[in-house]
Amino acid sequence: MTQCAVGHAAAAEHQQAAEIFSAVYRMSRDRAGVSRPAYSETETAVLKFLEELAVHAGLSTAYDAGQNLVMSLPEDAGAEQFVLVGSHVDSVPMGGNYDGMAGVIAGVMCLLRAKARGERFARSLKVIAMRGEESAWFGPCYIASKALMGVLSREELAAPHKGDGRSLDTHMEGAGIEMAPIRSGVPLMKAGDILEYIELHIEQGPLLIGKDRPAAIVSGIRGNFRYKAIRCTGEAGHSGAVPRAFRKDPVLAMSDLLTRLDEAWLSIVQKGGDLVVTSGVVHTDSETNAMSRIPDQVDFSLDIRSQDPETLRGMRQLLADEMAQISHERKVTFATGSLNATAPARMSQSVVDGLSAAMERIGLAPMVMASGGGHDAAVFANAGVPSAMVFVRNQNGSHNPDEAMEIDDFMAGTSIIYEYLRGGARA
Known part of the structure; x- marks a missing residue:
C-alpha cells in the first residue's frame, strides 16, 4: 500500500470511529452526558446497533449465555480458543460516552481493519461488548465478566436497582439471560478457552495528559x-x-x-x-x-x-x-x-511486554503505568486469564459528561492492540 493510500485509509478509519461514537451518543443521551443503565433497553439497543454494524461489514456475530455481543472475522467464529478484546457498553448515570465504549469500539475497529485489508491475526480474535460493568446501578461491579467467570455471588444477584428496587437477578433475567447457571456459580465462558484478554480504556486520571502521551500500557489494577x-x-x-x-x-x-x-x-x-x-x-x-x-x-x-x-x-x-x-x-x-x-489484579507481564513492543513498532515511546480505577480485566486476570490493558489519554477524568478523549489518541491505542494481535500474522 502506498503512503498516500495508507493516509487515506487512516483518515477513513478516523472518520468511521468518530461516527460510531456519535451514533452511540445519540442513542443514549441524557439531560447531561449519556446514561446507558446496566441490563436496560438502552444497553440492549446499543448492542443491537453494534451487531448490525458488524453484520453489514461482513463480520460474524453471536450472543453468549450472558447476552453479551461477541464479534469476529468469519474465519474465527468457530474458534475454540481465542484472544478476547473488549469492554462494557453501560455507563454511569449522566456519564461520558467513552468510558467502556472506547474498549468495545477499539476491538470493532481492529476487526474492521483486518477485514478491509484481508489480513488475519496471529491467533483467533473475538471482540466482546459486555453488559453491566458499572456499580452505579446495582452496587456490584463487573457483573458481566463475573458471570462469565462464574464468580457473581448470590448477594450480588440480590442487589436492588437504584431506581426501581428490583434485584439484579430479575433485571438480568428480563434481558433474556438463563439465570440457573449463574446462580449456581457455573462459568458462562471457560477461562481456559481465552488465550488472553485485552481491554482498551480511557485513562481516568491526569497522568497521560501531564506527560503528553497518547497512550500507555497498564501493569496492574487496584482492588x-x-x-x-x-x-x-x-x-x-x-x-x-x-x-x-x-x-x-x-x-x-x-x-x-x-x-x-x-x-x-x-x-x-x-x-x-x-x-x-x-x-x-x-x-x-x-x-x-x-x-x-x-x-x-x-x-x-x-x-x-x-x-x-x-x-x-x-x-x-x-x-x-x-x-x-x-x-x-x-x-x-x-x-x-x-x-x-x-481483589487487586496484576496484568500478564508477557502481554504487557508484547503490547509495549507493539507500541514501539508503530512509533510511540512505550510507557507502562498502574490503573487506579477497576475494570473487567481484573476479573479475567484473577480467573487465571493472561490479561492487559491499554490506556488512552483523556481530559477531565471519567464518569462525567466532560470526558474528552481525542479520536487521534483512540486510534493510536487501537493501533497498539492491532499491531500486537497481528504479530506473526497467519497468511
Whole structure:
C-alpha cells in the first residue's frame, strides 16, 4: 500500500470511529452526558446497533449465555480458543460516552481493519461488548465478566436497582439471560478457552495528559472494597437545646470516621503505599432533615482501593475498629450493609511486554503505568486469564459528561492492540 493510500485509509478509519461514537451518543443521551443503565433497553439497543454494524461489514456475530455481543472475522467464529478484546457498553448515570465504549469500539475497529485489508491475526480474535460493568446501578461491579467467570455471588444477584428496587437477578433475567447457571456459580465462558484478554480504556486520571502521551500500557489494577450505604444512627434533637455532652449526632460521628480514615490514608501514602479512600454519597433523610434539627441518621458510601491486598485487609480492620470506638464515644451505631469487594489484579507481564513492543513498532515511546480505577480485566486476570490493558489519554477524568478523549489518541491505542494481535500474522 502506498503512503498516500495508507493516509487515506487512516483518515477513513478516523472518520468511521468518530461516527460510531456519535451514533452511540445519540442513542443514549441524557439531560447531561449519556446514561446507558446496566441490563436496560438502552444497553440492549446499543448492542443491537453494534451487531448490525458488524453484520453489514461482513463480520460474524453471536450472543453468549450472558447476552453479551461477541464479534469476529468469519474465519474465527468457530474458534475454540481465542484472544478476547473488549469492554462494557453501560455507563454511569449522566456519564461520558467513552468510558467502556472506547474498549468495545477499539476491538470493532481492529476487526474492521483486518477485514478491509484481508489480513488475519496471529491467533483467533473475538471482540466482546459486555453488559453491566458499572456499580452505579446495582452496587456490584463487573457483573458481566463475573458471570462469565462464574464468580457473581448470590448477594450480588440480590442487589436492588437504584431506581426501581428490583434485584439484579430479575433485571438480568428480563434481558433474556438463563439465570440457573449463574446462580449456581457455573462459568458462562471457560477461562481456559481465552488465550488472553485485552481491554482498551480511557485513562481516568491526569497522568497521560501531564506527560503528553497518547497512550500507555497498564501493569496492574487496584482492588477495592465498597459499602454502598453505611448507616450511622443517633438521636434527633433541637440544635439549640441539646448540650454537646448529651448529643448522639450521627453526622459528627461520620465525620470522625472519615477523618480517621483520611489520616490512615495519608500515613500509608507517605510510607510509599498505595491507597485511595472516597465517600461519594452522603445524605440525611430529606423528609426530616432541617437546619435546626440534629439528625437521627446519616447514610454514606465508602469506596477504599489499593493494589496491595494487605493494605485492603488492614483498612477493613481499621474501619471496624474505628466504628466501634466512635460508636462508644458518640453514643451512635453503625450498620454497614452488604460488602462488595474485588481483589487487586496484576496484568500478564508477557502481554504487557508484547503490547509495549507493539507500541514501539508503530512509533510511540512505550510507557507502562498502574490503573487506579477497576475494570473487567481484573476479573479475567484473577480467573487465571493472561490479561492487559491499554490506556488512552483523556481530559477531565471519567464518569462525567466532560470526558474528552481525542479520536487521534483512540486510534493510536487501537493501533497498539492491532499491531500486537497481528504479530506473526497467519497468511
